[in-house]
Amino acid sequence: MSKQGLPSAVQHLIWNQLRTVDHVAVLLALRALGTSDPMAIGAKAMLSPETTSEILHELHARALVVRQGPEYRFAPNESLADAVAQLDEMYNTKPVTLVRAIYDRPAHVIQQFADAFRLRRNEDGT
Numbered sequence: 001m002s003k004q005g006l007p008s009a010v011q012h013l014i015w016n017q018l019r020t021v022d023h024v025a026v027l028l029a030l031r032a033l034g035t036s037d038p039m040a041i042g043a044k045a046m047l048s049p050e051t052t053s054e055i056l057h058e059l060h061a062r063a064l065v066v067r068q069g070p071e072y073r074f075a076p077n078e079s080l081a082d083a084v085a086q087l088d089e090m091y092n093t094k095p096v097t098l099v100r101a102i103y104d105r106p107a108h109v110i111q112q113f114a115d116a117f118r119l120r121r122n123e124d125g126t
Contacts, residue, residue: 005097009083010090014102017062017080018087021099022047026055027074028088030065035073 006014018024022045029044030036036044042052056072059065064084066075076084090098 005094006090006101007083007086009079010086010098011101013080013083013087014098015105017059017064018102019058021102022051023055023059024087024091024098024102026052027059027064027084028091030056030059030072031074031084031088033074035068035071037071041072 014024018027025045025047026041029041033041033044038053038056039049041056042049045052047055056065056067060067060072064074064076064080065072067073074084087098
């Protein structure tokens with residue numbers, strides 16, 4: 001258990017993979033649905049299709065979901081799947097603890113997450 005009251009696997013997941021509560025909601029909605037399109041996932045997560053699509057794109061880049069045509073499938077590796085199962089448990093039993101952990105993470109973790117999506121220029125300036 002971390003000092004925030006989360007299993008270490010969940011803390012690692014939210015520090016390295018999930019930027020916001022909306023990311024958690026989309027991931028858990030897709031986990032419950034198995035395979036679905038952004039519209040259905042967004043409806044389950046109570047988010048707009050646009051927001052859901054953006055988050056699914058990020059989750060795909062983080063190897064938590066797989067895109068199959070217009071649909072997405074929950075498909076993390078085994079260790080991440082175990083962490084997501086623990087995350088689901090925390091989401092249902094200790095949501096305030098989970099939300100606090102997401103918003104109280106160290107600033108360097110937030111910057112590392114943002115840097116992962118920063119576009120880099122080539123040496124020729126393009």
